Amino acid sequence: MMLEQDTGLSLAIAQIVQRLKGSSLHSQLERQARGSLHKPEIKLESLKEDIKDFLKTSGWEKRLQNAVYSELNVFPSPCHPAAPPEHMKEPLVYMRKAQGSWEKRILKSLNSMCTELSIPLARKRPIGEQKELFNKWNEMGTDEPDLSLFRPVYAPKDFLEVLMNLRNPNYENGDQPSFRNHLGLIQVPLKVKDIPELKDYFSELGLNTGQLGIDDSTQVPPELFENEHVRVGQTVLTEQDSAAAQQYVRQGCPTALRAELWALILNISNQPEDILYYEQLKSNVIQHDLLVDSLIYKDVKLTASNDDYYFVFEDYLYQVLLCFSRDTSVLEHFSYNSATPPKSYIRGKLGMEEYAVFYPPNGVIPFHGFSMYVAPLCFLYHEPSKLYQIFREMYVRFFFRLHSISSHPSGIVSLCLLFETLLQTHLPQLFYHLREIGAQPLRISFKWMVRAFSGYLATDQLLLLWDRILGYNSLEILAVLAAAVFAFRAVNLMEVTSLAAAEAVLADLSTLKVMPLLQIFLFATVT
Amino acid sequence: MATRPAPCTVRSPVALQVGDVKTDLARPGVAVIDVALPPAQPLDLQEIVFKNSYTAFLTVRVQRRHPCDVGRASARKWVTCLWNHCLMPSPHTEAGSQDYFSLFRHQLLCDVDQVTAVRLILRQPSPVWLHFTLEELRLYPRGQQSLQTDFPSWLSHLAPQQQPENLHGGVPDPEKVSTEVQQLWVLTEMIRANQTAARIGRFDVSFQLALFIAHRGWPPVLGLLCGPACTEGAGCILGTGSICCHPELLPAGHAVRNAIKLLGKLLRVPGSGVLEVGNSHLP
Numbered sequence: 027m028m029l030e031q032d033t034g035l036s037l038a039i040a041q042i043v044q045r046l047k048g049s050s051l052h053s054q055l056e057r058q059a060r061g062s063l064h065k066p067e068i069k070l071e072s073l074k075e076d077i078k079d080f081l082k083t084s085g086w087e088k089r090l091q092n093a094v095y096s097e098l099n100v101f102p103s104p105c106h107p108a109a110p111p112e113h114m115k116e117p118l119v120y121m122r123k124a125q126g127s128w129e130k131r132i133l134k135s136l137n138s139m140c141t142e143l144s145i146p147l148a149r150k151r152p153i154g155e156q157k158e159l160f161n162k163w164n165e166m167g168t169d170e171p172d173l174s175l176f177r178p179v180y181a182p183k184d185f186l187e188v189l190m191n192l193r194n195p196n197y198e199n200g201d202q203p204s205f206r207n208h209l210g211l212i213q214v215p216l217k218v219k220d221i222p223e224l225k226d227y228f229s230e231l232g233l234n235t236g237q238l239g240i241d242d243s244t245q246v247p248p249e250l251f252e253n254e255h256v257r258v259g260q261t262v263l264t265e266q267d268s269a270a271a272q273q274y275v276r277q278g279c280p281t282a283l284r285a286e287l288w289a290l291i292l293n294i295s296n297q298p299e300d301i302l303y304y305e306q307l308k309s310n311v312i313q314h315d316l317l318v319d320s321l322i323y324k325d326v327k328l329t330a331s332n333d334d335y336y337f338v339f340e341d342y343l344y345q346v347l348l349c350f351s352r353d354t355s356v357l358e359h360f361s362y363n364s365a366t367p368p369k370s371y372i373r374g375k376l377g378m379e380e381y382a383v384f385y386p387p388n389g390v391i392p393f394h395g396f397s398m399y400v401a402p403l404c405f406l407y408h409e410p411s412k413l414y415q416i417f418r419e420m421y422v423r424f425f426f427r428l429h430s431i432s433s434h435p436s437g438i439v440s441l442c443l444l445f446e447t448l449l450q451t452h453l454p455q456l457f458y459h460l461r462e463i464g465a466q467p468l469r470i471s472f473k474w475m476v477r478a479f480s481g482y483l484a485t486d487q488l489l490l491l492w493d494r495i496l497g498y499n500s501l502e503i504l505a506v507l508a509a510a511v512f513a514f515r516a517v518n519l520m521e522v523t524s525l526a527a528a529e530a531v532l533a534d535l536s537t538l539k540v541m542p543l544l545q546i547f548l549f550a551t552v553t
Numbered sequence: 554m555a556t557r558p559a560p561c562t563v564r565s566p567v568a569l570q571v572g573d574v575k576t577d578l579a580r581p582g583v584a585v586i587d588v589a590l591p592p593a594q595p596l597d598l599q600e601i602v603f604k605n606s607y608t609a610f611l612t613v614r615v616q617r618r619h620p621c622d623v624g625r626a627s628a629r630k631w632v633t634c635l636w637n638h639c640l641m642p643s644p645h646t647e648a649g650s651q652d653y654f655s656l657f658r659h660q661l662l663c664d665v666d667q668v669t670a671v672r673l674i675l676r677q678p679s680p681v682w683l684h685f686t687l688e689e690l691r692l693y694p695r696g697q698q699s700l701q702t703d704f705p706s707w708l709s710h711l712a713p714q715q716q717p718e719n720l721h722g723g724v725p726d727p728e729k730v731s732t733e734v735q736q737l738w739v740l741t742e743m744i745r746a747n748q749t750a751a752r753i754g755r756f757d758v759s760f761q762l763a764l765f766i767a768h769r770g771w772p773p774v775l776g777l778l779c780g781p782a783c784t785e786g787a788g789c790i791l792g793t794g795s796i797c798c799h800p801e802l803l804p805a806g807h808a809v810r811n812a813i814k815l816l817g818k819l820l821r822v823p824g825s826g827v828l829e830v831g832n833s834h835l836p
Contacts, residue, residue, distance in 0.1 A: 450736070
């Protein structure tokens with residue numbers, strides 16, 4: 027069996043090597059190796075070993091390690107060679123179909139808005155307008171264009187309706203209630219973790235492990251946990267090791283170290299060429315006007331600008347989101363995302379494949395609340411180019427899963443099912459009660475999960491939650507927290523008699539403390 | 554290297570069903586796919602590639618020709634080369650349901666040279682799926698592989714933890730049971746609130762058959778036990794509606810016997826009891 031493991035490993039290695047070969051890291055390593063030839067300690071007779079040693083001591087080996095680790099985290103393991111490429115996007119055929127028809131609906135809505143308002147999908151800005159935009163790049167929020175005619179392409183509520191109607195055609199879906207039907211809204215038989223499995227998976231969140239968000243409260247003397255944890259965090263940063271950083275943030279990031287630790291985990295270093303790339307995107311924004319820009323404007327105005335925590339970041343949000351819509355490197359993530367970027371044709375060339383372009387250039391159509399994925403990051407990064415890279419990496423690793431239909435354990439369908447299953451097994455009476463009064467719990471919690479709780483929790487709590495997303499490289503914690511919130515408010519919820527009342531009970535989550543809730547729900551409740 | 558699968562005829566799956574296929578409410582849990590190879594060229598099997606479609610466990614039997622006694626009818630022997638290989642680790646849920654799989658010769662229990670026919674026995678203990686089969690089935694002869702690249706081990710690795718857990722071995726974890734009972738509780742609540750004649754799928758039992766449970770799901774597979782003289786092997790069809798199962802494929806032991814007894818009691822079958830594996834004969 028050893029032989030097999032080796033070949034499997036070699037396939038994965040070949041895949042990573044191939045991807046890294048085109049990266050700038052590869053050329054940098056090459057340049058460093060060539061430059062080192064002038065050094066006296068590099069001997070001709072032991073050239074290979076000496077260069078290896080040099081790369082190790084000068085820290086380049088670490089950067090290579092981090093790049094490999096990041097590849098391993100982002101890309102799924104290689105598929106069976108007989109499987110078609112779409113199998114890697116999503117193995118279940120009916121899920122792929124559902125995603126396809128959902129995309130068609132979005133496009134139809136976008137196109138009809140285009141025709142209604144007679145606005146082109148894209149146009150080149152006149153020189154005067156370009157100059158104007160260039161000058162007010164840092165204060166785009168002061169602009170008040172009339173966007174009353176625009177409406178968000180879709181909101182989480184519409185998406186939930188789609189997920190509710192998702193069915194496996196090979197599944198016995200009787201009309202009569204039976205043991206085969208789920209009692210919640212999601213009717214797809216995916217495998218989700220049960221509580222013992224979750225306890226095992228999130229073992230670092232256990233009662234015996236120190237946690238930022240619990241053990242750093244003012245009542246606890248910092249000598250017990252906090253001081254030591256901060257010290258370890260600093261060591262992790264000096265070591266510049268992604269894997270260590272990821273393990274470390276499972277217990278939470280100290281506020282002062284968070285920005286750097288997250289960048290380390292996501293392998294974002296903000297090199298000069300990254301800044302240049304960002305500047306290019308910026309000039310693309312200035313040259314061309316897209317229809318999605320108005321959608322982005324509208325969304326920021328509707329969500330982040332109205333938010334007590336995030337309204338100050340309005341200008342940042344425009345910059346990041348407009349650049350994001352032009353970034354074609356985002357397209358790469360569609361190899362493992364069940365979604366497919368929409369195509370548009372150059373005027374007069376409809377249907378001719380050689381004139382097809384992805385629209386928007388990054389392939390992502392923003393929906394109501396999209397800007398909330400960026401907003402919390404503005405607390406951590408003040409430099410727009412770095413903020414931008416962090417957001418892009420967070421999107422292609424995590425956030426895309428929250429609005430595409432897939433069977434992935436971090437996909438929104440699995441999260442919904444996990445939430446419903448947890449609530450039903452943990453609090454059957456509550457689940458039954460809410461169901462009976464027509465307040466299906468998922469109807470309330472869905473918007474929390476789609477936005478990864480951004481805009482619902484207080485910022486410090488939200489960042490503690492996202493620490494764990496990064497630490498476990500999984501979004502499942504969102505479903506656990508949603509269930510924990512219901513458990514926390516169970517007594518009040520048992521009293522309500524309508525959906526509106528239940529929503530009122532759960533309207534304000536900004537006072538909740540995330541880590542104690544998670545810990546109690548997972549580890550301190552006797553089921 | 555060329556990537557050509559061996560020429561063969563894959564028959565459509567035959568479901569093993571007790572009773573009438575159309576009127577019976579219970580669905581079959583076993584299906585058989587026969588693969589016929591050209592009689593003139595026996596195959597040295599290297600790899601079996603297929604796309605799963607809701608099959609939970611797979612047993613593979615091959616018919617081999619003995620090189621020493623070519624020409625005699627008895628020279629062709631059926632052997633089991635893979636037994637209950639798990640394709641869906643959790644049969645009620647989607648995991649593995651539509652994945653691609655490869656089985657290599659080194660994973661098989663015996664040599665697969667000089668193969669003249671292959672029989673795949675598909676099992677799906679979970680009643681929630683309407684159909685189950687295997688798709689895009691291809692057999693690759695020795696010296697060829699589906700691709701030049703080597704295979705990752707996790708695809709070909711027969712992980713021991715994937716084997717179905719023995720539910721007869723002991724009492725299941727009470728916590729796990731209690732969580733499952735919640736669903737039952739809600740159902741009783743709903744039935745109390747809404748007294749309808751819900752269709753309850755149960756097996757319509759043919760009393761001429763001796764009973765056994767060949768697998769642990771519901772509905773149980775009903776069938777005949779045949780004696781050691783049977784040469785046809787597992788899953789052969791003796792006639793419409795009856796199944797023969799080779800003793801070697803039966804999970805022998807108290808658990809099976811107790812299950813038969815229990816089932817007999819439940820269904821009040823006169824005279825049903827334990828049929829000793831190995832000594833049984835057709836009634």
